[in-house]
Amino acid sequence: MGADSWLVEEALDTLEDVFYVYDERGRLVHWNAVLAELFDLSEAELSGMAAADFFVSADRPQVEAAIEEVLETGRTVVEARAETTRGTVLFELTGELLTDADDESLGFCGVGRDVTTVREREWQLARRNEHLGEFANVVAHDLRNPLQVAKLQLEAVNGDPDPETVARVVEALDRIEGIIEDVLTLAREGRTVLDRQPVELAGVARAAWDAVETTGASLEVRTDATVEADASRLQRLFENVFRNSAEHGPTGESGADGRCDGAGGLTVTVDDTETGFAIEDDGAGFPVDIVEEAFEAGVSGSASGTGLGLNIVRTLAEAHGWAVRVSEGTDGGARLDVDFESLYTDTASLDDWAGGRGE
Known part of the structure; x- marks a missing residue:
C-alpha cells in the first residue's frame, strides 16, 4: 500500500460516520473502521454483504429501492434503522455512482450518518408546536365554560348569595384551577429528559400510588425492573x-378523564412487558367512541373532566422518548402500555412526523 493510500485509509477510519463502497452487484467491497465497530463483524463477515442486510427487516425494502435509484440516476439518499453496538440507530444513507473512464458502472459509495438525535430534536420541536395549538384550544374553549357559569351565578345574586350559588361558583373556579394546573404541567413536562438515572419501577409506582387518592382500590406491582x-x-x-383509573372505578363513570364516586374494589396492576411496562385496571375501561383519541387534549368521557390527564401521560412518556398506547384490559378494564423503544426510530412515528412536514 502506497503512502497516499495509507493516508486515505487513516482519514476514513477517523470519520465518525460510516463509509462504504459497493460493487455493481451491490456487494460490500470497502468500508471504514466505524462500520466494523458498529456491527461487531469481522472483515470476512463484512466482505460481500448486501447493503440491506445491515438494517431492520421493515426498512430493507427502502434500502433496496435506494440502491436501484443510485444505479439508475447516479445519486440517492434514504433513512433506515439498524441494530448496532450502540443500540437502535437511525442512519441517513447517501449513495454516489462510481463509473470508469467509459462511464460504465463500477458500483457506488456513500456515507451513513447517525441522525437519531437530530430526528429526536425535530420530533420534539414538532410536538411542542402541536402542544401550543392544544393549549390555545383548551384556554379558548374549556376555560370559557366555567367562567361563564361563575359569571352568571354572580350576576344572579341579589343581596346575600345562597349556599347553592356559592357552591356552584366555587366548583367553576376549582375547575378553572384544575385546567390551569394541567396546562402548566403539559408546558413544563414536554421538555426532553436529558438527565436520566437508574430508577426502580416498583418503588416509583408505589410512591405514586401513595400520592393519589385511591380509597377502596388496591395496587399490585409485578415488576422488579430498573429503567x-x-x-x-x-x-x-x-x-x-x-x-384516571381511580376516577373510573368499576361502577363509576368511564372516560379518558371523567369522575366517579370512588374506586371501591378496583385493582390496578403494574407489570413488565417485552418492550417496557403496562398499567392495567379492572374498571369500566374506555368508551369505544373515544379510545382512539384518548391521548388528545380535550378528549373526555365526562363533562367534569379536563381532557388533559392522558395527554399529560403521553407528554411525560414522549419526553423520555417512549411510546404509549391504550387498549382494553384483560378483564375488560383499561390498559396503558409504555414502550421503551425509541419513538424516533419507529417507522410509524417517523411517518407521522414527516407527514406533519408535508413530505
Missing part, C-alpha cells in the same frame, strides 16, 4: 394513570 428515567417525571406519569 433509565427522570424519577420525578416517571412518578407523575404513574400518578396521572392511577388517578
Whole structure:
C-alpha cells in the first residue's frame, strides 16, 4: 500500500460516520473502521454483504429501492434503522455512482450518518408546536365554560348569595384551577429528559400510588425492573394513570378523564412487558367512541373532566422518548402500555412526523 493510500485509509477510519463502497452487484467491497465497530463483524463477515442486510427487516425494502435509484440516476439518499453496538440507530444513507473512464458502472459509495438525535430534536420541536395549538384550544374553549357559569351565578345574586350559588361558583373556579394546573404541567413536562438515572419501577409506582387518592382500590406491582428515567417525571406519569383509573372505578363513570364516586374494589396492576411496562385496571375501561383519541387534549368521557390527564401521560412518556398506547384490559378494564423503544426510530412515528412536514 502506497503512502497516499495509507493516508486515505487513516482519514476514513477517523470519520465518525460510516463509509462504504459497493460493487455493481451491490456487494460490500470497502468500508471504514466505524462500520466494523458498529456491527461487531469481522472483515470476512463484512466482505460481500448486501447493503440491506445491515438494517431492520421493515426498512430493507427502502434500502433496496435506494440502491436501484443510485444505479439508475447516479445519486440517492434514504433513512433506515439498524441494530448496532450502540443500540437502535437511525442512519441517513447517501449513495454516489462510481463509473470508469467509459462511464460504465463500477458500483457506488456513500456515507451513513447517525441522525437519531437530530430526528429526536425535530420530533420534539414538532410536538411542542402541536402542544401550543392544544393549549390555545383548551384556554379558548374549556376555560370559557366555567367562567361563564361563575359569571352568571354572580350576576344572579341579589343581596346575600345562597349556599347553592356559592357552591356552584366555587366548583367553576376549582375547575378553572384544575385546567390551569394541567396546562402548566403539559408546558413544563414536554421538555426532553436529558438527565436520566437508574430508577426502580416498583418503588416509583408505589410512591405514586401513595400520592393519589385511591380509597377502596388496591395496587399490585409485578415488576422488579430498573429503567433509565427522570424519577420525578416517571412518578407523575404513574400518578396521572392511577388517578384516571381511580376516577373510573368499576361502577363509576368511564372516560379518558371523567369522575366517579370512588374506586371501591378496583385493582390496578403494574407489570413488565417485552418492550417496557403496562398499567392495567379492572374498571369500566374506555368508551369505544373515544379510545382512539384518548391521548388528545380535550378528549373526555365526562363533562367534569379536563381532557388533559392522558395527554399529560403521553407528554411525560414522549419526553423520555417512549411510546404509549391504550387498549382494553384483560378483564375488560383499561390498559396503558409504555414502550421503551425509541419513538424516533419507529417507522410509524417517523411517518407521522414527516407527514406533519408535508413530505
